[in-house]
Amino acid sequence: MIEVDGLSKRFVVRHGRFRRERHVVDAVKEISFRVERGELLGYLGPNGAGKSTTIKMLTGILVPSAGRVSVAGLDPSRRRIELARRIGAMFGQRVQLWWDLPLVDSFELLRHIYKVPADRYHTQLARFRDVLDLDPFLHTPVRQLSLGQRIRGELTAAMLHGPELLFLDEPTIGLDVVAKQRVRDFLVEINRQEGVTVLLTTHDLGDIERLCSRLLVIDHGSLIWDGAIAQLKERYGGERTLVVDLEEPAPPLDIAGARVEKVDGPRQWLRFRGSASELTAQVAASARLVDLQVQEPDIEEIVRRIYAGER
């Protein structure tokens, strides 16, 4: 579905008002990967890593500086319009619906933009109304929708024309737990039932864990991980951190199965795998414990650790 080979994008940025200095920014550096039809994969990396730039090249909005891209068998930047009919895109932080108009008005207009036959449009819409529960706000102006409602509307807008490939940029950002779950269920359904290929950009480890089987990680423009989630978790995500507050400052605790990462006065950070209660018992046996907290590794941290070359 997607073939990327040695893809690079270089921006020339000029600074200064009069004596302009040229700065070369390599936003994406020679990345290569393949995505098969029907995959649901996560694409992540810290802010500014090159995610959006990659997606813009895959959708044909940006012309690559070097390398080869093929999406659904097309060269995106040369055949942007043709490709646009076959893909869907949703950007969680951007409004693609018509702000001042009722939600259903946006859908109607999209139907004409994508030239979706009327009967097909009505069956599609009926399905999304059901799955995403759109009926309570279908006729509400978009500007009055809650974030969760708007995102459900945006997802529908991205899917109405039945795309083979869906690009989602942080679809769950800012959503509450219930809304997040609904969006995730929806993505699983369209992926499993219709075989829609989904490329998902996110900062949310939960999204990745529940949805994706494969993960691409990019940092500083380079692809630094391409592999299964299970493998990644085993390698990096399996370790959690126990933060303990002792009664008084102490030297780093020496406990089997854990290592002290940091000490700050009476507070210590212990990296460990396995059971937190076992470790807590061991800590309590060797020092006087006042308080404790277990921290799950977040994706930003995993990315940082992969990048730092912790292998």
Added chain:
Amino acid sequence: MRLDWEIAKRGWRRYAAYPWATVAGIFTNTIFGFIQAYILLAVYRHRTDVGGYDVRDTVTYVWLAQAILMTVYVFGWQELALRIRDGSIATDLVRPLDPQRYWLAYDLGRAPYHFVFRGFLPFVFGALVFRLHTPSPLDAVAFLVSLAVAVVVSLGFRFLYNLSAFWLVDIRGVMMVSLSLSLFLSGMVMPLSFFPGWLGEIAHALPFASIVQAPIDIWLGKHHGAALAGVIALQAFWALVFLGLGRLALRAGSRKLVIQGG
């Protein structure tokens, strides 16, 4: 065609969604109409003709200008520039739709709304108080055609200066310049015929005259026969020039769609 119609309907509905803005606008247009009419009437106390306009022509001009002000939208417009600046333009470009076609259709839906709801009432108020020029049926039809072309010229120009957002982070400066150009040189502030000699000639030769001066002169019966057709042809020419330049600028701009918004 069907698509353009659907887009145009949204252009109409978007403005129809804010009826109180319309009411406030009608009030403002009417007040300004009175102020401008009385100022220019003072000029006619000492003469009967200014630049070929008698007093009734001038007062009609003032009220017509107020009536079509919103239709041809000579005031600043930056919807597209804001979409470019915040990166939303990217979401427009992942759709199988040309942005210029979209905005043109949208504006051609917006303009009739403003013509009916912002133009009609202020003009009626003016006509109740002053004696205004009534056009011949032919001139009235020609006026409507000319006004429609004027909307395209205006949109072509606005589309073009909005695209400067691809290169400039803040287009307020460009907006100010464009706004004064189009307000002053279109004939919105006062008829271009009032400008002295060479300034008037330059103003008439520029594309901005096609936005306000041209349709109003047609209403006032200043052009006949071939000259009338010539005025509309010139407007159409400027419309094509602006749309052509907009096309080129859009192509150049989307090539350098930079990092704005990651």
